Amino acid sequence: MxxxxxxxxxxxxxxxxxxxxxxxxxxxxxxxxxxxxxxxxxxxxxxxxxxxxxxxxxxxxxxxxxxxxDSGKVLHWDLPGPVIDKHSTGGIGDSVSLLLAPALAVCGAFVPMVSGRGLGHTGGTLDKLESIPGFRTGLDETALRKQIGGLRCAIVAATADIAPADKRLYAVRDVTSTVESIDLITASILSKKLAAGLEALVLDVKVGSGAFMRDMAHAEALAAALVSTANGAGCRTAALITDMDQPLASCAGNALEVLEVMETLTGGAINARLWDLTCKLGGEALALAGMATDADEGEGMIAEALESGAAAERFGQMVAAQGGPLDFVDCYADRLPAAPVLREVRCTEEGTVAAIDGFVLGQAVVALGGGRLRDGDRINPAVGLSDMVGLGAAMHPGVPFARIHAQNEAQADRAEAAVRAAYRLGAAGDAPPMVWKRVGA
Missing domain, CATH: 1.20.970.10 (Transferase, Pyrimidine Nucleoside Phosphorylase; Chain C)
Structure with missing residues (x-):
């Protein structure tokens, strides 16, 4: 027994x-x-x-x-194309999902992206989207199927009947200091993703100061476990190990990251790192799903979806379908909330940015109210950091490291101290690659 x-x-x-x-x-x-x-x-x-x-x-x-x-509902699809998705282990300024879901849909894939909220010092896709007025992440199965059948993409929260065993076990792990187990991390991530009925999955495993896995050995171990397990469970999967020794993009904070995504989607002010990683992850996903002969061809397909404006249009349709403003693509700057206190953190000496502590920057955003210190905390979608400089930036007195968006001056004071502590000037070195390596089956 x-x-x-x-x-x-x-x-x-x-x-x-x-x-x-x-x-x-x-x-x-x-x-x-x-x-x-x-x-x-x-x-x-x-x-x-x-x-x-x-x-x-x-x-x-x-x-x-x-x-x-299998402890809960497992979705099954009958669609004229592959069902695919992407998962990131979390980082600072990582808003790739918001660009990638509509871009994949434009390329012909079906993307039921089941996403999560902020965890620790890293932001959450659902929190970012909910900074858009009216946006609903809690779709039921009927609404999800209708949207996937029409628009081919949706970004939603897991319903209560998706992998309920994971929800229970994660809550216990959180209070028993067992979150770090690679076996349990793997089962937690993949049980929810595979319950969405995926045929292919690309994983973005972060490594560096702003990631949960700070050293390459642990990142490689996690990537290998995720890839082998997902493939063993019947889902074609590969992982890219990507750099998080600096923020991926220049903004960290929910509405600020959506603003940067929209600027990139519409061509107003393209963030090259955000664009490039979206294309690389999308290229892998399309190749895994058999929609491209290889990742390079897939990367070109994603770039075309972005360059043509089709991905921006699809994103706007997704926002409207999930309760957001009908004119969001055209008027996003006016629709997103803004913080009342803005402050630049200015450099006081000459030098080059030699190191950035992404964990400290992420904690600063949480302390501003952009994340949760405990379960149930309300998030202020307007606060965060923007215009963050990257590794190798030449700094002079008066040049800003970043701009703080705060609710009050006291919060801005604390955030300024954190930003100054996160940046270290020194000798110029080689910038780390955006993608360290690929892990495949």
């Missing part, structure tokens, strides 16, 4: 539970048969065995991911 204690003991003692046992455990997480204490013990056993070099292993990760995926 399967029971939680025996499953926990198996992991504790270095074994891997059978697929049927993991399926029972995931269902128990979803329906309450497994207690919080047992869920916490399981998570700790997986974490500690992973630190010993063991863990669940490739087969165990696939079994746990599939079990958590």
């Amino acid at each position: 399967t029971d939680a204690r025996s499953i926990i003991a198996t992991v504790r003692d270095g074994g891997v539970p059978a697929a049927g046992d993991l399926r029972w455990f995931a269902q128990g997480l979803a329906d309450g048969t497994v207690t919080d204490a047992q869920a916490g013990a399981f998570a700790m056993a997986v974490l500690l065995r992973g630190q010993d070099g063991g863990g669940l292993g490739a087969a165990g990760r696939v079994a746990l991911t599939e079990a958590m995926r």
